[in-house]
Amino acid sequence: MIIDKNIIADGITAEILAKLIHFHRGAAERYARLRDYYAGRHTILNRKRVSPDSPNTKIVLNHARYITDMTTSYLIGNPVTYAASEEFDIEALKNNYLIQDIASVDSEIVKNVSIYGRAYEYVYANENSAPESAVLPPDRTFVVYGDDCRHTPLFGVYYFERRDLDGTVTGTECIVCDAYDIYTFTGQHNFDNMECTAQTPHYFGSVPLIEYCNNGEKQGDFEQLIPAIDAYNTLMSDRVNDKEQFVDAFLFLVNLDIDGDQAKKLREEKILMGYEGASAQYLSKIMQESDIEVLRNNLKDDIHRFSLVPDLTDESFGNNLSGVAIKYKLLGFEQSVKNKERQIAKGLKSRLGLYINFLSLKGAMALVPIHRIDVVFTRNLPANELEISQMAMNLVDIVSNETLLEQE
Numbered sequence: 001m002i003i004d005k006n007i008i009a010d011g012i013t014a015e016i017l018a019k020l021i022h023f024h025r026g027a028a029e030r031y032a033r034l035r036d037y038y039a040g041r042h043t044i045l046n047r048k049r050v051s052p053d054s055p056n057t058k059i060v061l062n063h064a065r066y067i068t069d070m071t072t073s074y075l076i077g078n079p080v081t082y083a084a085s086e087e088f089d090i091e092a093l094k095n096n097y098l099i100q101d102i103a104s105v106d107s108e109i110v111k112n113v114s115i116y117g118r119a120y121e122y123v124y125a126n127e128n129s130a131p132e133s134a135v136l137p138p139d140r141t142f143v144v145y146g147d148d149c150r151h152t153p154l155f156g157v158y159y160f161e162r163r164d165l166d167g168t169v170t171g172t173e174c175i176v177c178d179a180y181d182i183y184t185f186t187g188q189h190n191f192d193n194m195e196c197t198a199q200t201p202h203y204f205g206s207v208p209l210i211e212y213c214n215n216g217e218k219q220g221d222f223e224q225l226i227p228a229i230d231a232y233n234t235l236m237s238d239r240v241n242d243k244e245q246f247v248d249a250f251l252f253l254v255n256l257d258i259d260g261d262q263a264k265k266l267r268e269e270k271i272l273m274g275y276e277g278a279s280a281q282y283l284s285k286i287m288q289e290s291d292i293e294v295l296r297n298n299l300k301d302d303i304h305r306f307s308l309v310p311d312l313t314d315e316s317f318g319n320n321l322s323g324v325a326i327k328y329k330l331l332g333f334e335q336s337v338k339n340k341e342r343q344i345a346k347g348l349k350s351r352l353g354l355y356i357n358f359l360s361l362k363g364a365m366a367l368v369p370i371h372r373i374d375v376v377f378t379r380n381l382p383a384n385e386l387e388i389s390q391m392a393m394n395l396v397d398i399v400s401n402e403t404l405l406e407q408e
Helices: 014-039 063-076 091-099 102-116 223-247 260-269 289-307 323-329 331-362 385-395 401-405
Strands: 081-084 118-125 131-136 141-146 153-163 169-177 181-187 195-201 209-213 250-254 279-283 373-376
Touching: 014 063, 014 102, 014 141, 014 153, 014 169, 014 223, 063 102, 063 223, 063 289, 063 331, 081 091, 091 331, 102 118, 102 131, 102 209, 102 331, 118 141, 118 153, 118 331, 131 331, 141 209, 153 209, 209 331, 223 289, 323 331, 331 373
Parallel strands: none
Antiparallel strands: 081 373, 118 131, 118 209, 141 153, 153 169, 169 181, 181 195, 250 279
């Protein structure tokens, strides 16, 4: 969200917050839809029966979850590592990350980025006066940027409703953080009439609410493919419906007259007697399974093609593929994840700046320039140890032992 920074020249007021929150809540339906699709609550589940006697099978084949889980595991399945230049010591930072299991936070961030197109991390000082991170829901969080060419973060907002055990709203609260302080705004029933009830400094040096983006459009990985996912669910559901209708087809009798009791007896004994000229046959649609299978495969292929997430159950992924062959098959997926990696790395470097500034003020470590720390992502792929060992043998006496050990 971008605004003219002169709007807050006299400070952040409750009136400004109310307008920004109202604008942000306009996207609530989109966030809810994306959350539902990841959780398996697809449109097909709301389909009504054509008639009381017609079958209405509702099958959800959750490609949305597959796309998100595969992308998240591939990018962040192996924890991110950090390496600083030799003259700098970041052990205090690494130890802080280790204590709070920052890898779990990273995984949740990448998952939200994949689902919603953006994610938010709030950095705060815990009860031990140590920096700690929390992932906030995108449907109740946003960062406001200035309208300059750099889009400098001005402040971050996290808002929510307080409810009692019956679910009744008892009040509203809004946490706002700029580069220096954290403000708490509270209201009675909505976000329109809040007032500032607390203000405390945070000592992180910049806005401690970080926005992570999936791409320039801030779209989720499966967002554009929801119509194709719906079509696939409909096709598979109707396929089962057709099977049920085929089993329950009408029996057309010629020159035969039976009553209800005889029809029930016919269903039990499977015997029908007739006279010359009599005949019986079922009235049913002719099902072209081959055509349906072609359409199913085309939809499935398009979902994987345009999401750039490969179908690892495909026969082309055999056990005898070399490491290079697998990388070629994953080329499109790798390009997509590489673009996501750049966006995630920006946020992780912002986090580094917040943590380092806080720890240096405490005297736990010296200030380290962010550009002297490398953020390293390692793809979560099975290693071809045979190829690695063969390559290492070929490089013996050509490169150093350290270089050999670094090969993957």
